[in-house]
Amino acid sequence: MKTIKTIFACFGLLSLSALFIFAVQDAPSDDNLEKKIINDYNVYALNVPDDLNFAGEAMPLHDPDVLERMDRELLVNTYWQSNALLIFKRANKYFPVIEPILKKYGIPDDFKYLAVIESGLTNAVSPAGARGVWQIMKATGRENGLEINDNVDERYNLEKATEVACKYLLEAKEKFGNWTLSAASYNAGKAGVSRRLSKQNVTDYYDLLLGEETGRYMFRIVALKEILNNPNKYGFNFRLKDLYKPIPTSKISVDSAVTDFVKFSEKFGINYKILKLHNPWLREPHLNNKSGKEYFIEIPKEGYYTKP
Structure with a gap:
């Protein structure tokens, strides 16, 4: 038995050695390696467009600091290919929800890119406790009428x-008078932006000396706007069928407690996972609803989660 094991072990080592030798022999020489890299993979410096703007407000790209910071974000977001x-x-799935609401409130369409950099269009949770696609803090949500508790979190x-x-x-725009500072205040807070403007005796976002996060904020928004609007220009190739599709839903009114969302889901021909995917604001497998509040639960149209 030991002899057989020894033979197999030797055979295994010989096989690995052969594979290693083959791999080494197959690898290009030093001279050819450089040519292979040059021919097969290229990283290019990018041209920063000279007409970039946010919500119609031009970026002062004549300022070399502004130009370099914009160049950085274009490079970072172009070459972080998987994320982009x-x-x-995701934008194909969620922008159709966001865009009409922005329009309803008179907010420039460019603000959908703010949601992109806040969360990557996911229900993210920040270390500070901000949640959801728009990264809303608990206090801000409650001040604006959202229900936030262990059972329901409308963020x-x-x-x-x-x-x-x-x-x-809209409140920020009224305070600062332009959309760029309004967007920056979404990250740093209205009071934070006001304090920095006052201390530095300037009136423009691009003249402020800011920390890393807020200092990059507007540049990241504009970079993602530029890339998402010009995919081919930045090397992104995909077919329409590659994009995530919005799934049509019906809204079911509920004004009483729901003791078991598993059973509730089954009544509509779906499972609990699918119910949660479309209603992530339902935080527990039941709904307390002691007040008799009316909620609208989204149920996907029939056929979208079943094989054709």
Whole structure:
């Protein structure tokens, strides 16, 4: 038995050695390696367009600091290909929800890119406790009428969260007089932006000396706007069928407690997972609803989660 094991072990070592030798022999020489890299993979410096703007407000790209910071964000977001491609896919699914609400409130369409950099269009949770696509803090949500507790957290309701973001941005626009500072205040807070403007005796976002996060904020928004609007220009290739599709739903009114969402889901021909995917604001497998409040639960149209 030991002899057989020894033979197999030797055979295994010989096989591995052969594979290793083959791999080494197959690898290009030093001279050919450089040519192979040059021919097969290229990283290009990018041209920063000279007409970039946010919500119609031009970026002062004549300022070399502004130009370099914009160049950085274009490079980072272009060459972080997997992240950018996922955003292309998600945008096709979620922008149709966000865009009409922005329009309803008179908020420029460019603010949908703010949601992109806030969360990557996912229901993210920040270390500070901000949640959802729009990264709304608990206090801000409650101040704007969202229900937030262990049972229900409407920061995860994309429609309602977008409305809260719109209300905040309208207040910020009234305070600062332009959309760029309003967007920056979404990250740093209205008081934070006001304090920095006052201390530094300037009136423009691009003249402020800011910390890393807020200092990159507007540049990241504009970079994602530029890339998402010009995929081929930045090397992104995909078919329409590659993008995530919005799934049509019906809204079911509920004004009483629901003791078991598993059974509730089954009544509509879906499972609990699918119910949660469309209603992430339902935080527990039941709904307390002691007050008799009316909620609208989204149920996907028949056939979207079953084989054709």
